[in-house]
Amino acid sequence: MKFQTTIPLEKQPRNLIDYNSNILLLGSCFSENIGDKLAYFKLQNCQNPFGILFHPKAIEQFITDVSNTKTFTKDDLIYVNERYHSFDAHSSLSNVDEHIVLNNLNSQIKSTAKFLKNTSHVLITLGTAWVYRFTEKNRIVANCHKIPQKKFQKEILSIQEITDSLATIVALIKKINPKITLLFTVSPIRHLKDGFVENTQSKSHLISAIHTIIKSKKNTHYFPSFEIMMDELRDYRFYKEDMVHPNATAINYIWERFMYAWVSEKIYPILKEIDTIQKASLHKPFYPKSEAHQKFLKNIAQKKEEIKKKLPFVSF
Secondary structure (H helix, E strand, C coil): CCCCCCCCCCCCCCCCECCCCCEEEEECHHHHHHHHHHHHCCCCEEECCCCCCCCHHHHHHHHHHHHCCCCCCHHHEEEECCEEEECCCCHHHCECCHHHHHHHHHHHHHHHHHHHHCCCEEEEEECCCEEEEECCCCEEECCCCCCCHHHEEEEECCHHHHHHHHHHHHHHHHHHCCCCEEEEEECCCCCHHHCHHHHHHHHHHHHHHHHHHHHHCCCEEECCHHHHHHHHCCCHHHECCCCCCECHHHHHHHHHHHHHHHECHHHHHHHHHHHHHHHHHCCCCCCCCCHHHHHHHHHHHHHHHHHHHHCCCCCC
């Protein structure tokens, strides 16, 4: 008997991820879940240089600024709640010192532009089609930075608006590096603060727009993380206590499905070796000075050196 419906996935025939790949991850917090897995296995990646970006317009603005190598100035910042912020970035880049904020923004623009030139894959995770427009300047923002909601107008992007935004993102990225493989996914995290029906409408708009893009643009793909969570893992035991975010079991499962479809089988043995090292590094001995533990440490150190010989860029 079958107790689960399974999303059919095929191994990609080309452009698979391996240790020669450079992966840029942009988008909602689920992109960081996948990014953390890539980092755990020491695959070369760059995660959300401007912090979490929830909607396509925010990602479009970031890629536009990277493409133009924009230099942020004080005029691009706002001062709220004793901190400087950028409407184009997540609050993780905010600071009490405006110079630190500007330095971080500009250095991330430069480093991302440089990274993109050698990037093999861009993984974009869209979280929501709902956006907030700062009425004072009539512009859609990436983050509201806890400014009173009365200063914003809430809107939902139409399928056409999202399609146009994604088309711009693809065109700008391909202009920087035509060989890049773009992989879109929709975050399985439900934005229930928008409302249950509104969240479903939002995800539907995102999925419809993505499929329009992948039909018309070469080397663009869709990975069904949203569908895997909703269909294969349709049980609250796969969620955290907030009943919204996927828990570690769900993330591990989706990662395994992603690995099956997009990671080259040739590197599976190295992934296993690194997993062994990472788990061993978390080991807490009862007797740190014991001969057995010293032997254990020596063995792990040797394994690390063997990995570094194969992959010189890896550091533990």
